[in-house]
Amino acid sequence: MVEHGKGHPDRLPKGEQPIAEVGADRLDEEGRHAGRLVLTPKRIYFFDDEHHNGSHDDVIDHSRFQGAEVTGDDTVGTLALTWSDRGTIYEGDTLELKAFAAAIDAQLNP
Numbered sequence: 740m741v742e743h744g745k746g747h748p749d750r751l752p753k754g755e756q757p758i759a760e761v762g763a764d765r766l767d768e769e770g771r772h773a774g775r776l777v778l779t780p781k782r783i784y785f786f787d788d789e790h791h792n793g794s795h796d797d798v799i800d801h802s803r804f805q806g807a808e809v810t811g812d813d814t815v816g817t818l819a820l821t822w823s824d825r826g827t828i829y830e831g832d833t834l835e836l837k838a839f840a841a842a843i844d845a846q847l848n849p
Contacts, residue, residue, distance in 0.1 A: 750786050750796070755779040759842035763818065763831035765797070776818075776829060778842050783820065785829065797827060801847055807840040809833065 751757065759778040764771045765785055772795060777784045783804065785797035805821040816833030818840060819826055829836070 751777065751779065751784070755781065758846060759839050761831060761835045761839040763829040763836065766817075766828045766830055771830075776839060778839065778846060780846070783843065785827070804843075804847065807843050809836045809840050811836070 757777050757779060761776050762774075763776050763785070764773050765787070766772075772787050772789060774785055774787045774789075774796075777786065781801060783797075783799040783801075787795035789795070799820065799822045803822040805824075806819075807821075808819045810817055810819075811833040813833060815830065816836045818829045818831070818836040820829065
């Protein structure tokens, strides 16, 4: 677990409580976006630290979630999340990403 993003208040919707959280960069066609992944009982969120209005955030309902795969070496890893036949790659500390993926699995497959 990491601290909430600096410079802005917690952006979780009212009533949502974090189960697990990890700092990660989203990698997409526009480049690298620093932020954090947050697992809640209903959703997985990626909060982009550079855009605070939510327009660059990812929101994945558990009902649409399809899978998580972590690859990497001892220091830098990638987490591929897929949902609704699309996906996104996040980069961060391999051990932290593995722990986050395990938390997703534990939440969705008790």
